[in-house]
Amino acid sequence: MIEASTDGRIQRGDATRRAILRRAVDIASVEGLDGLSIGRLATDLQVSKSGVFAHFGAKQELQLATIRAARAIVDDHVVRPALEVAPGLDRLRTLLDRWLRYSQDRVFPGGCFFFAAQAEFDARPGPVRDAITESGSQWTRLVESCVREAAQLGELAADTDPAQLCFELTAFLDAANLFSLLHDDPLAYERARVAIRARLRFPTPG
Amino acid sequence: MIEASTDGRIQRGDATRRAILRRAVDIASVEGLDGLSIGRLATDLQVSKSGVFAHFGAKQELQLATIRAARAIVDDHVVRPALEVAPGLDRLRTLLDRWLRYSQDRVFPGGCFFFAAQAEFDARPGPVRDAITESGSQWTRLVESCVREAAQLGELAADTDPAQLCFELTAFLDAANLFSLLHDDPLAYERARVAIRARLRFPTPG
DNA sequence: AAGTTGTACGAACGATCGTACTATTACTTT
DNA sequence: AAAGTAATAGTACGATCGTTCGTACAACTT
Numbered sequence: 006m007i008e009a010s011t012d013g014r015i016q017r018g019d020a021t022r023r024a025i026l027r028r029a030v031d032i033a034s035v036e037g038l039d040g041l042s043i044g045r046l047a048t049d050l051q052v053s054k055s056g057v058f059a060h061f062g063a064k065q066e067l068q069l070a071t072i073r074a075a076r077a078i079v080d081d082h083v084v085r086p087a088l089e090v091a092p093g094l095d096r097l098r099t100l101l102d103r104w105l106r107y108s109q110d111r112v113f114p115g116g117c118f119f120f121a122a123q124a125e126f127d128a129r130p131g132p133v134r135d136a137i138t139e140s141g142s143q144w145t146r147l148v149e150s151c152v153r154e155a156a157q158l159g160e161l162a163a164d165t166d167p168a169q170l171c172f173e174l175t176a177f178l179d180a181a182n183l184f185s186l187l188h189d190d191p192l193a194y195e196r197a198r199v200a201i202r203a204r205l206r207f208p209t210p211g
Numbered sequence: 212m213i214e215a216s217t218d219g220r221i222q223r224g225d226a227t228r229r230a231i232l233r234r235a236v237d238i239a240s241v242e243g244l245d246g247l248s249i250g251r252l253a254t255d256l257q258v259s260k261s262g263v264f265a266h267f268g269a270k271q272e273l274q275l276a277t278i279r280a281a282r283a284i285v286d287d288h289v290v291r292p293a294l295e296v297a298p299g300l301d302r303l304r305t306l307l308d309r310w311l312r313y314s315q316d317r318v319f320p321g322g323c324f325f326f327a328a329q330a331e332f333d334a335r336p337g338p339v340r341d342a343i344t345e346s347g348s349q350w351t352r353l354v355e356s357c358v359r360e361a362a363q364l365g366e367l368a369a370d371t372d373p374a375q376l377c378f379e380l381t382a383f384l385d386a387a388n389l390f391s392l393l394h395d396d397p398l399a400y401e402r403a404r405v406a407i408r409a410r411l412r413f414p415t416p417g
Numbered sequence: 418a419a420g421t422t423g424t425a426c427g428a429a430c431g432a433t434c435g436t437a438c439t440a441t442t443a444c445t446t447t
Numbered sequence: 448a449a450a451g452t453a454a455t456a457g458t459a460c461g462a463t464c465g466t467t468c469g470t471a472c473a474a475c476t477t
Binding site: 012014015017018021052053054055056057059060 | 422423424425426427428
Binding site for chain 1: 241245320321326329378381393394402403406
């Protein structure tokens with residue numbers, strides 16, 4: 006249990022921290038987690054640079070906190086709504102559709118935060134990369150488990166390879182996110198939906 | 212016709228420029244085109260910062276030249292070999308396979324240069340972004356034209372939508388590139404190959 | 418009321434960034 | 448041999464980076 010603090014100082018600090026992180030995730034989704042700078046953050050929020058810095062103690066801590074803040078937002082928009090649907094094909098479809106809407110609605114101005122972060126750190130070592138890959142692994146496991154449940158319920162072909170299908174489905178998501186951003190073309194999301202629909206249609210003879 | 216210069220100064224300058232750009236594409240594939248810095252480049256190559264700078268006159272010109280250099284490398288490894296194969300399914304398969312090998316062989320240490328660059332600039336305006344999106348468009352057109360040729364030759368299902376299939380195929384490529392980098396797992400390339408094979412198999416009844 | 422704690426500020430640090438100017442050196446042209 | 452040109456080096460600039468430090472002030476504890 007986390008008790009709500011009655012200490013006005015801490016409440017004020019938390020509010021500031023939230024404001025910083027809300028701005029941080031938006032900046033990072035566009036400029037990258039490395040492009041995110043403390044001075045820029047301070048200027049945007051009209052506070053002092055040292056004030057921002059004091060909340061995290063180090064640039065890397067700011068980056069890690071930004072990742073955690075982004076995760077909370079994705080959980081709100083994508084994961085939790087899907088988990089409210091009964092396991093099976095419905096949940097899987099909801100999960101994928103929620104992700105596409107989360108990306109398309111530009112919850113982050115730079116599209117999916119984690120796609121940007123993954124692409125930025127995919128070839129660099131360090132704790133920031135580790136935090137990003139861990140988030141990626143959890144997302145993959147979630148999608149794969151939804152596929153597996155749907156298959157076990159007989160809502161997908163019996164010979165379905167969950168890991169393979171998961172790879173293909175998430176490939177469509179990321180491709181739609183990237184293409185729509187690069188070419189400012191929402192048609193990419195329609196392409197992803199078409200591809201997903203075809204891939205999740207139970208193969209009927211004839 | 213471009214005449215080979217006999218001016219030793221210019222030849223030396225060209226050699227230096229090539230060395231700079233070869234290092235630049237490698238750095239940029241890992242750290243990003245923005246992470247690429249003139250000072251870092253000079254230190255790595257053991258030349259003066261102003262010497263590097265003089266070759267380009269501005270950071271942005273260095274970035275644009277780096278993009279052109281990367282294109283030449285991709286053309287060598289992927290595009291040209293595929294265009295040597297007769298149009299149709301063979302050419303399409305060659306193109307996709309060459310791309311997967313180019314990514315997997317880490318021709319650039321950070322995987323596909325253009326995937327990294329696209330993800331970095333997909334939400335930022337400017338000439339660098341424009342150059343990257345243009346390269347992306349040309350790649351898409353190439354893949355799509357190969358699909359279209361294969362379809363017209365009757366090597367793909369008659370109801371094939373070239374743009375849609377192109378979207379799905381390139382989605383598999385990018386996903387393999389990203390996943391293999393993030394999790395240091397070559398299995399991603401196998402998944403992409405499986406997905407591509409299934410997608411390019413002419414649907415036979417039964 | 419006195420003392421403690423937590424937030425935020427302002428100034429300054431060394432490092433690095435991109436860029437601008439001025440040699441210096443090597444080669445070509447006349 | 449002299450003049451000219453191109454590549455590279457050297458130095459310095461203003462800006463920004465992450466970080467440190469001392470301080471002011473508000474809020475809580477005793």
